[in-house]
Amino acid sequence: MPPQYIHGPNRIAPDSASPLTYAVAQQDRDTMKMVRDAVQNQQVLLAFQPVVKSIGQQRPAFYEGLIRVLDKTGRIIPAGDFINVIENTELGRQIDCLALGLGLKTLADVPGLRLSINMSARSIGYQRWMETLKRGLRENPTVAERLILEITESSAMLMPDIVRAFMNDFQHLGITFALDDFGAGYTSFRYLRDFYFDILKIDGQFIRGIHNDPDNQVLAQALLTIAQQFDMFTVAEFVETAEDAAFLQDMGIDCMQGYFFGAPTTRPNWIIANQERHAS
Numbered sequence: 001m002p003p004q005y006i007h008g009p010n011r012i013a014p015d016s017a018s019p020l021t022y023a024v025a026q027q028d029r030d031t032m033k034m035v036r037d038a039v040q041n042q043q044v045l046l047a048f049q050p051v052v053k054s055i056g057q058q059r060p061a062f063y064e065g066l067i068r069v070l071d072k073t074g075r076i077i078p079a080g081d082f083i084n085v086i087e088n089t090e091l092g093r094q095i096d097c098l099a100l101g102l103g104l105k106t107l108a109d110v111p112g113l114r115l116s117i118n119m120s121a122r123s124i125g126y127q128r129w130m131e132t133l134k135r136g137l138r139e140n141p142t143v144a145e146r147l148i149l150e151i152t153e154s155s156a157m158l159m160p161d162i163v164r165a166f167m168n169d170f171q172h173l174g175i176t177f178a179l180d181d182f183g184a185g186y187t188s189f190r191y192l193r194d195f196y197f198d199i200l201k202i203d204g205q206f207i208r209g210i211h212n213d214p215d216n217q218v219l220a221q222a223l224l225t226i227a228q229q230f231d232m233f234t235v236a237e238f239v240e241t242a243e244d245a246a247f248l249q250d251m252g253i254d255c256m257q258g259y260f261f262g263a264p265t266t267r268p269n270w271i272i273a274n275q276e277r278h279a280s
Helices: 019-040 090-109 121-125 127-139 160-171 189-195 214-229 242-251 269-279
Strands: 005-007 012-014 044-053 060-070 076-078 115-119 147-152 176-182 199-202 233-236 255-257
Touching: 019 060, 019 090, 044 076, 044 090, 060 090, 090 115, 090 121, 090 127, 090 147, 121 127, 121 160, 160 176, 160 189, 199 214, 214 233, 214 242, 242 255
Parallel strands: 060 115, 115 147, 147 176, 176 199, 199 233, 233 255
Antiparallel strands: 005 012, 044 060, 044 255, 060 076
């Protein structure tokens, strides 16, 4: 049967979903199923990307642990391919729990490592996530001071009072907090003043090609000035060329992260070293 139409004075609109809408919805359902299957089968892991100091770039200041899932063929699927579909669902909370658990285990296994893990503000009230955090801190007293929790700007703004109280409770235990993707969302500067984030990560849209982009230079400088005003350590995301890295160093950015310094990998040097020890 052909689609029925609703007639109005200025338009004719279908009363059923368009083929494009249906295709998008089906793709979202497929994505949900893939992630759900991976969670149920524990087919999840972290990929680690270095964050380096702008001055003395040889050694990472810390690593970011990025969640990955394996599809049914064994391919590693990055979070960017599924996080927007699941972020507001129960599955999103489960992924946050798994990422945190893997991060805490890595910190316990690798003394001296500093590691950041992404979280949604929605997970603060999720019992399993909070229990995972508290258990990890209890079992290894060195973990708190080496753990960085990253909250995106858009997520933090959903429930600023809850995020602020959560940060206050756990900063006292030594955990560091980073405001991720800064500049991409809708931060109220009143809230930014009250949050007391330790680290501000400038969104990559202001960083790519910055060495020859006057607009991005002005915008990134403004974001850096805001961070400095509130005594926040700065990280530039998506640094991909030597020219951009040199420009950001001269600008005064504290740390940089991006493919110029290393792509996310599921086999960082400590895992390779451990495997070599066991093989010898």
